[in-house]
Amino acid sequence: MSPVVTTEVCPLADLLLRAAHSHPDRAALILPSARASYAELRAGALSIARSLLAMGARRGAHIALLIPNSVEYAQALFGVMLAGCVAVPLNTRHRAAELGYIIDHADIFAILTSRHDEDPADLHAVLEEALRGAGSDGGRRRIALVRGEAPGIALGRRAFLRLGEAVTEAQVESVRRCVRVRDPALIIYTSGTTAHPKGCVLPHEAVTRGPVERARHRLSVGDHDVTWAAGPLFHIGSLAPFIGSVGVAGTFLTDSWFDAGRAIRLMTEHGATLAWPWFSAIAQAIIDHPGFAPERFATLRHLFLIAPPALVDRVQDLLPETEILQACGMTETAGIFALSDRSEDRLSRSTTQGKAYPGVEVRIVDADSGVDLPDGHMGEILVRGYNVMDGYWADRARTDQGIDADGWLRTGDLYTRLPGGSLVFAGRCKDMLKVGGENVAATEVEAVLAEHPAVKIAEVVGRPDIRLDEVPVAFVELRAGRTIGEDALIAHCRARAAGYKVPRAIVFMTDAEWPMSATKIDKRALRARLA
Template sequence: MTIPGMLREAVRDHGARLAVVDGDVRLRYRDLAGLVERAARAYLALGTRPGDRVAIWMPNRYEFIVAMLGAQSMGAVVVPMNTRYRGHEAAQILARSRSSVLVTSNGFLGLDLVGMLRAAAAEPGGQQTAGPVPGLPHLSALVNVPAGPEPAGTLPWEAFLARAEELPAAAARAAADRVSPDDVCDILFTSGTTGRPKGVMSAHRQTVDVARIWARGAGLTPEDRYAVVNPFFHGFGYKAGVITSFTAGAAVHPVPVFDADRLLELIERERITVMPGTPTLFVSLLDHPRLKEHDLSSLRFATAGAATVPETLFSRMREELGFDQVAQAYGLTECMMVSRSRPDEDPRHVAETTGPAVDGVELRLVSVIDGADAPPGEDGEILVRGRNVMLGYFEDEEATRAVIDPAGWLHTGDVGRLDEHGCLKITDRLKDMFTVGGFNVYPAEVENVLAAHPDVSEAAVVARPDPRMGSVATAYVVARPGAMADADALIAHCRARLAGFKTPREVVFVEVLPRNASGKILKTELRVRASHG
């Protein structure tokens, strides 16, 4: 029930099978294990110690897997970071986690990730320190997997791996043997409703267990070829993708950027069998003008989740994309797997519910009015308890107590109902959070960025429906008196400081924001306005 133990089992049972296929790179399980051990030795040579945080800020590629498993195998805690982050967001996560190593891929999508990070960390008010990123005193090493020009002050990937020669292999093996199932394995940061990053901690046993539950539900076998389009920095790509595949001996095919043409070619060329994703992904494939030109007959299983699901999507996935089985799932970073569709479920029922609770999870739905258990068919807040509920938020006991009650129930903030089969249907959110193309957007974070602009008095952000992304952000802004506020300028201000999916698509100027008697902004009213244009 540890990452290094899982990898040892995979090598023992599937050593000669393909583990990762990334372009021309084809790694068998024994090859992958060798690279992971080199990376673990390299981390130790850099001075990384068990419990230290190692951040990874790069797209889906085989080096991400090696960097992640290498860190976890020597006892470090992995902190995956969203590749759509801008410098301020990345600096905040690195500072909050006090990561000692950052592995990145500068030049991804033409972005100077290192330059953005250094500029943000060096802004006035920051603590100027020595190291690869002045202003981040805990960061002692910045490893770069080239995707463009090599920035000064970084350690190239190959030079990083070469550091392994400074220590014997026995040092890495001894470190792996000391990793305990209850050691923290990863911290996945989520901005939360306050806009301040909160790090969700999971133990090794939880990360491996979630993956095994997912693999069983998908019927994953060593014969499967799994195209992981979901980002490795997200639990959907990392735990339900990479780790799940390795528990079953399947082959991982990383997809760094969604491109419908290339993905269709990959499915046909590599005979992909498993490909979960967001509804946006499948809608894009279904609407592709050359869909019928590709042989997709190898596809057998998909899960679509993380956003609003069009009513006909699952039927179309079976009939037009050729999947044998489709499923819907519900989870959140704090409990990665809560429910999932039953095997061989009717696509119409799949579209309506996320299935029953998975192994090891208890579900309660309670009235938001009096806290009493909600009967089947009636809405209630979703409460979750079980072995894979997070350990807590990193160094934030107050926030942890706010969501996990003394009886161990995680209060998700989501509203749903159970049908007569015990299957869960998500109906609403108590929180303001919404998803854009499968990525969570927390309005407080966007509102804080808007409020920092000198022309803005206050702002409220809500979702409006979007046919491709499910929903996008709309900002309602009250300008400061006398300011010459400009919508395009505010959008550019956000784009420079936030990931693209968080940036408002539209800024609407209003004289006042609607409020109730207690002064709270009526976001329900704003959502109605946004949905009607």
């Protein structure tokens, strides 16, 4: 008989309170230069919640977080939750104009930010510029530093926390107990094909149920799990694992920026049992680093990796005792909606992205007609379940376009479902090239390029063509010390793929030249470069 997996749903703040009660002295969060126990995380979050209420924040108020990965970020996130408010994590790489748009659009009550030597930029200065260009209310928004002190528009950390002395813990508790599991917990803005980012409204059930269930029943190794994630906590790809870690009172390892050497030292020093490098470039940097050695990862039992088969195979060879998992996910689904089964073999783990996660439904449909397609046919994947966002903030038109009356989310992603239920990712609908009437999935060409031993990273986009509508062009970064010319790399593809799939040109890139979004290469910027 299969083990019973019970459903647990609770508001996000409750996860921290439970972990702080059961394991107060256990490290909740560790960075190379800072750490916090669960008791310390709770105390810091409570102080921030008291100060927010003293500022006048009411249940459901939108609180923006412009803070890099840090103890203070975690305390601010849970402080917002304890106060019954909604957290709006902001990308610390955004420019002033981008921040100004989101701050205006998201109806922000207060902004919690940072002024610290490890910040990726002068966030305080960027925020000042953003608010100068914001709407008429921009100058009156409440801004406080939860990390550091600075003159200017923001209330310093000490002064902000002093505000909370007028609010009791009992008052915080009274507000927290009113939060419902389908109330909004987060609004995470995600970029797409539109001019402005869209704010995904994610309820507490969506952001806690799946991550905690996976952490407890699918990914746990025992009483104490140690999770490492490479990405920023304003991104769902790292925030969801962090929430799962808190849900099982685990220890979460991260950094304010990614450096392969620092990541290796952090994971090996603290015995990581679960790792989320997520994307090819991050995994590649770790296994190619001089400090990498398989024996240093003896405690690692699970590793998430979305990458071409050649890289997945290489990682499986290097770490044979680690279960390599692939997954499907997006911000609109609060992270993962499909995941590798325990029973899947090596080939499946290299070539598919898992199966629909229990409690989540998927359909594969023709992107134009919406008609369901049989297994083995590529189409747009639709998702329905507890994890799907409630909609896009303050945008009824986009919400209605994205979620139908029956609750199915149009993801804009292309997949094929195999007869056994495994899903194979084929790229975004907009990444599907039409070459002389033939469909070409960019990911298919990228996988062929990645088979060449000289290729480190490959990204394929379409270039307009008068005769064929568009043709594939590849952007490629080579491995250190390896060389290959454009003609030779095109010949490699021609020997392995139909002629219409072969790149018409290769653009060689260095590591520093890739245009990046929060966690991955920005293909829109690559298309713009071709234009």
